[in-house]
Amino acid sequence: MSKLDNKWIRAVLPALFIHCSIGTVYCWSLFKGDIAAYIEKPVAEVEWAFSLAIFVLGMSAAFGGKLVEKDIHKSSLLSALFFVVGMAGTGFFIYQKSLIGIYFSYGVVMGIGLGIGYLTPVKTLMLWFRNQKGLATGLAVAGFGLAKVIASPLIEKLLGERNVEGTLVNAANIYTMFYILAGIYLVMMFIGHLALKKPAGYEEENVQTGSFSYLKVLKNKSFIGIWLMFYLNITCGLALISQEKGILAYIGFGAIGMVSSLTATFNAGGRLVFSSWADRLKDRNSIYKVIFLLSITAILLTIVLDSIHNSIAILIIILLCAVNAGYGGGFSSLPPLLSDRFGLENISTVHGLALSAWALAGLTGNQLSAFVLEKTQSYEMVLYVIMGLFIVAALISIFVVKPDKVYLGNNESDREEEMIAG
Incomplete structure (x- = not known):
């Protein structure tokens, strides 16, 4: 067994990379007002993009469990693609000032990536930490919670300076921020995808014989x-x-x-x-x-x-x-x-x-x-x-x-x- 084939490299690290990426959804409050201002829509209407993302997260997890059970490599790659495409698409539709496009990209496409990505590392962690399952899931899901702490300063930096009214000095920063974040999270989630692996021998078991x-x-x-x-x-x-x-x-x-x-x-x-x-x-x-x-x-x-x-x-x-x-x-x-x-x-x-x-x-x-x-x-x-x-x-x-x-x-x-x- 390689020195790299251990629970920290094959389970904890990829779980943190994936969850610290998708957990950025909780930073929504930092830029929802800037999106509303740029596309000239009420914040209340823009707010539904976040609600839709959380709804699709839960429902894609509910229906995606079988896929995750069957192949964590396929599910981790799909979650990365959906999440990153959804984030980049949000930037594009903000630029186009399309509220429906934002609903679709941030709410639906990114939401699917959130749901599948949230589920993917969990079983793998519990397989590596059979006697400490709570610690295992805590380490992964803590990454989802920490994402807001980690990403907030970066998002504020990318958004740039504000004038006395609180609006962005450079309004274009709101959509370019999404492009930059999509690039960063593509790298992070792809590393997580490559590193994630179940314990040696587990793949040979038929997990769905029941x-x-x-x-x-x-x-x-x-x-x-x-x-x-x-x-x-x-x-x-x-x-x-x-x-x-x-x-x-x-x-x-x-x-x-x-x-x-x-x-x-x-x-x-x-x-x-x-x-x-x-x-x-x-x-x-x-x-x-x-x-x-x-x-x-x-x-x-x-x-x-x-x-x-x-x-x-x-x-x-x-x-x-x-x-x-x-x-x-x-x-x-x-x-x-x-x-x-x-x-x-x-x-x-x-x-x-x-x-x-x-x-x-x-x-x-x-x-x-x-x-x-x-x-x-x-x-x-x-x-x-x-x-x-x-x-x-x-x-x-x-x-x-x-x-x-x-x-x-x-x-x-x-x-x-x-x-x-x-």
């Missing part, structure tokens, strides 16, 4: 419970994260950029810490109970102490950091939890199905907080609604998600191996 049943998964009570609590965690996270800037401005806190970087760091850190922590627990579902309890406590303390001390900024920042950490931890803890319940053999397919929750949450999270704000004009009411949903998610985790293992195929050797590993 008869996989979509219906059996979708009807399973635990899967339904996992899907619902995952959906609620994302919805609550997006509902609060989308109002981060507005909440800080409302309480008069000026260092919004600093808080944005801080919360993004907690988002990435939560992806690594919570999933690694779950490796030490008897049942990985327990980590979701911790995440929901942490989020509920943070919101409750903020509401109670704020009513006494009148808008203490540090409380809001702690709340945002806690919810961001739990939001990220929910993503990284999902694949190992599904692996424990449904086996490693079909994890890419089952994980893809579960990510359809992300697709729907991407359409409802932002809109939920916007709707509550429109009706009540109160950020406190937004917190009450989010806390209520977190309580529902906690109850689902406690009473619906059972610890029982579900076997989806007929491969007895894999069943025995999973029983030994479990």
Whole structure:
């Protein structure tokens, strides 16, 4: 075995290259206003490109799991091509001032690259880290969260100077930025594609000898419970994260950029810490109970102490950091939890199905907080609604998600191996 054939070179490094590239989708807020200004459309209309990208991400993952299961080299190459072409195409359609073109390139084409790319490294990591699956997925998915921290300064640099009104001095920078980023991410994702490899001997196994049943998964009570609590965690996270800037401005806190970087760091850190922590627990579902309890406590303390001390900024920042950490931890803890319940053999397919929750949450999270704000004009009411949903998610985790293992195929050797590993 070559010195290069190890878990760090063949699994962790390519996963980080791929996820640090596609995770740039979370930098959308940095340039959506510049796109709207250049193509002369309302920001609200441009915003749908991001919502569409997240929706297509989830749905392409839901339907692309079989492809990833079958051939990670084909899926990693396809994800790179779709993501890069979508990003370059976004630059082209911005130049053409075509909103429909932006929807198609950023939302659909790039969204497909996001979904397939998100799934591709996960099973490979868990195969290399069989006894530390949470650590493995945490390392990969942390890259998705860190992408915003890494890419934000580069994007600001590429966009260039702004005038006193906040608009770009050189308006052409908005579309040339996409061309440059497409070139950078093509190199990164192609390196990830070349380096990604399953452990020696695994390719010789017929991973699909069992008869996989979509219906059996979708009807399973635990899967339904996992899907619902995952959906609620994302919805609550997006509902609060989308109002981060507005909440800080409302309480008069000026260092919004600093808080944005801080919360993004907690988002990435939560992806690594919570999933690694779950490796030490008897049942990985327990980590979701911790995440929901942490989020509920943070919101409750903020509401109670704020009513006494009148808008203490540090409380809001702690709340945002806690919810961001739990939001990220929910993503990284999902694949190992599904692996424990449904086996490693079909994890890419089952994980893809579960990510359809992300697709729907991407359409409802932002809109939920916007709707509550429109009706009540109160950020406190937004917190009450989010806390209520977190309580529902906690109850689902406690009473619906059972610890029982579900076997989806007929491969007895894999069943025995999973029983030994479990």
